Amino acid sequence: DTAVSQTPKYLVTQMGNDKSIKCEQNLGHDTMYWYKQDSKKFLKIMFSYNNKELIINETVPNRFSPKSPDKAHLNLHINSLELGDSAVYFCASSQDPDGMGGYTFGSGTRLTVV
């Protein structure tokens, strides 16, 4: 039973399109995250969210927006996709709002923009 699940696993789309990546966690965690991993494996936080507060990394373009219908889901919407958005996107969750005990990551969504 997957703890943090993301769909789709692979996403190929054209520049200019709008796409969404879904994330669900069944751990009962209150805090969820989105990370972007580039081709050099560098992981960079994009958003952290609990049902009280959204924290946005200021370097993330406003074309990216998280949507949380409930505390078990944090979806990522991307508008007007660009070539540079190609990367692997990871959803994660944590039990402790301060991140103690680490994060549980999903298996990633590989986004390719052509």
Place this chain on the structure above:
Amino acid sequence: GESVGLHLPTLSVQEGDNSIINCAYSNSASDYFIWYKQESGKGPQFIIDIRSNMDKRQGQRVTVLLNKTVKHLSLQIAATQPGDSAVYFCAENPWHNNDMRFGAGTRLTVKP
């Protein structure tokens, strides 16, 4: 074998040898650190953590060492196995600040 650096260095070791993966962190306010393992096609997986009030913490076949003076963290893997082959990341997190930052990672390859 031992690795240093922040641009996805590669460490190659023989099966059965001990591995040491190093990480330099940047924020002197960080007081919580985690090592993650990422296998191909998967997300990072928690290995072991350490608080800044400790210098050393041991798990099963893994040991994390923290040197706050020089802002250095290391992960030691004893009797490295082929299943240990992966990219290893250190992550730092300032206390009461949910802002976990990852290092660049080290690719460990274990030769049978």
